[in-house]
Amino acid sequence: MNADFSSALSRPKHADLRNAVIESLKESLSALRDFLGMETIFVSEIEDGQLWFLAVDEASPFLTPLIPDNCMKLDRTLCYWVCNDILPQVIQGNDPVMQTVRRLREDENFQIGLHMSVPITIHPGLPFGTICCFSMKERAPLSDQEIRIFRTMADMISTNLRLQAKISGYVEPIGEDLARMLSAPSIRPVFQPILHFASGRTYGFEGLSRFTDMPHYSPQDMFRLATQYGMGPKLELNATNSILDEAERMQCRSLVFLNHSPDSLLAPSLQARLESYLKSDRQRGLAIEISEQAVIQDFSRLEHRLSALREIGVKIALDDVGQGNAGLAHILALKPDLIKLDRVVVAGLEAHRENRAMVRALLRFAKDIGCELIAEGIERETERAILMELGVELGQGFHLGRPAPLPLLH
Structure with a gap:
């Protein structure tokens, strides 16, 4: 920040x-x-x-x-x-x-x-x-x-x-910037590929946002600012609309990952938008990422919403696993389809056997509950090689592909 x-x-x-x-x-x-x-x-x-x-x-x-x-x-x-x-x-x-x-x-x-x-x-x-x-x-x-x-x-x-x-x-100039973002979004969507290690084939893309009118703020700053003003869900919904509009324009049929807080998942307009995206082309796929660090006040309320999303074909991914201390509790409660291993764990694979042991344990656990494991933040070839040796099949990071406009990735 x-x-x-x-x-x-x-x-x-x-x-x-x-x-x-x-x-x-x-x-x-x-x-x-x-x-x-x-x-x-x-x-x-x-x-x-x-x-x-x-x-x-x-x-x-x-x-x-x-x-x-x-x-x-x-x-x-x-x-x-x-x-x-x-x-x-x-x-x-x-x-x-x-x-x-x-x-x-x-x-x-x-x-x-x-x-x-x-x-x-x-x-x-x-x-x-x-x-x-x-x-x-x-x-x-x-x-x-x-x-x-x-x-x-x-x-x-x-x-x-x-x-x-x-x-x-x-x-309050920052307030003016955020007001402009919420009333007339100028969001440029970019997509980071998620690849199969062995074949190099694209498994999916994580949709991310860049704010073209406010280049002096990072995306993390903008979402954090919106949350401070009580408008986090609205900005998340604007970002998702921009990402899905671009995916539709480019006729993307890969799995698209979208980041959402537990609060924004409750918006009826979100489910309607996801459903229209999936119905317009049966070969499309969507996954909602929920951070392991997200504060979840009421698991039963969130489970009700996630069940409704699963019914329309949306996969659930738990993000940042390994960074916080709520990982196992969140996995057991949310029953995700995908687990995304945090970059902090990946960055320590060469130096720390504890990190490698964590990956092996999570991989076994994921297979036992029918999940797929995706390693994030892969920045060096040695990290990819160690992950493959441990049995991880999917990964994401600058070494595999930087966030870019979808036309360039296609």
Whole structure:
């Protein structure tokens, strides 16, 4: 990560900007909540993986009172899923989507009467936070007019934020870059080949992203930044769309590997896109890579999603195996079709017999459970030779092929 990126993430948001907006909101929020007949309304700010409550108006306290300047972990909130287009902005208590809400909340007994959340922005397409109202009691659905008024209020808050930002001289150039990425993606897909050692035949390609408008940020920086702003799943979905569009354009029939976090796998639009890609040509194949280092809060929820993906023909790959300490637990829980051996293990094969022993053990384990093992990060011929001697058949790395546009690889 470059220095500018690190300092930007650690810089707190402008306090004067928040305070001016909060003061102007207090009476408006109370009037809007009363007009809608809801129990709770609040304005929040997204920062560093947390949802901070800036202004709150409640008719009666929630199960856990929402207090200004307190926060909740962002990816456990409904606002997070709304911002990433995984949940609709308006959720009625009797909606079929309530079952999805319960899975996200990890609470089968969770029930709301009505919930509405709309992003508020400084940079178009990138949420500063949300305005959210809800009622835990059963109540009549919101009318079209009530929904329009609520969204108008969100637009007014966004306009106020942008005005205050201009007056105070508050700028956030990285936020502008990310907003542009999310609203009008300029992603250049590249593909790194995965080869059979013995024949040199292509087994598949890992689809990767390059951000053409922001060459001063690495791809890892961009995805990390999106996660900090609570927009990681949306950027992952944009990247997958770009990769699959290019694979379709080039009539690729090799297995294409896509990287996704557990959160982005929940998006209905992802499964629809994967299914359309596979149905358009029966010879195509897809694999979803989930990092061994990914924090998986709820294995049962993830298993449900992976089962749905397997039903449409998607393979599941566990990435970075050997780098973290959750490998065996993740393998047993996710039952992957493919295991990708981390480059840290591969780089130490010549010098460390422990690394070679790990490869032998993983290879036996993979065969016993019906998995294929792929070695990543192969940068020297000696590494490829040792892997072949150990019995590994598939590999990926700069020695075998660098990421490149698909036309060049074809």
